[in-house]
Amino acid sequence: LLLAGCSVAVTDPASSSSPAASDPRSSMPDAPDASAAPEASPAPDAGSSAEVDPDVRAKLDRARLRDLVTQNLTCVDGSATVGRDLDGMYVELTGDCATVTILASAGGVLLPDVGTLTIEGDGATVVMTSATQIVFDKSADINVVGWESGNPEIAYAGTANVTTPLS
Numbered sequence: 001l002l003l004a005g006c007s008v009a010v011t012d013p014a015s016s017s018s019p020a021a022s023d024p025r026s027s028m029p030d031a032p033d034a035s036a037a038p039e040a041s042p043a044p045d046a047g048s049s050a051e052v053d054p055d056v057r058a059k060l061d062r063a064r065l066r067d068l069v070t071q072n073l074t075c076v077d078g079s080a081t082v083g084r085d086l087d088g089m090y091v092e093l094t095g096d097c098a099t100v101t102i103l104a105s106a107g108g109v110l111l112p113d114v115g116t117l118t119i120e121g122d123g124a125t126v127v128m129t130s131a132t133q134i135v136f137d138k139s140a141d142i143n144v145v146g147w148e149s150g151n152p153e154i155a156y157a158g159t160a161n162v163t164t165p166l167s
Contacts, residue, residue, distance in 0.1 A: 134147075
């Protein structure tokens, strides 16, 4: 990233004197407060892409990912958590999964039908049969999630998370 002819001043808003106070540009309107931004944005228009990107489809190929699975877990009492101790691993969950939370990063997760999927980790590749709801935590970044049927409600937060139907 290259910035030319720009300057940035970091000031404490609680401080009574700041370099920007004497700057004639200080009369410019303030930038929107980042803390006022919602934590999740609505899902993009589901009809915007009729065809799944071939690179994304290849990354979300269930058969290919199944060959990489090193851990098999079962949803107990309708819920499961893929913990941080499974970072970088490929996991397959079975059973009745009403809620699944993925804390792990940099791995893959294969899921059956899921009620609510919550993702808090980074860099996960997730394939599920279907879901009612997919929720990305504000700390979840660079995840790729695909579902084979249905039309889940998606709450986006974090950065660079990608979702796509696979059928």
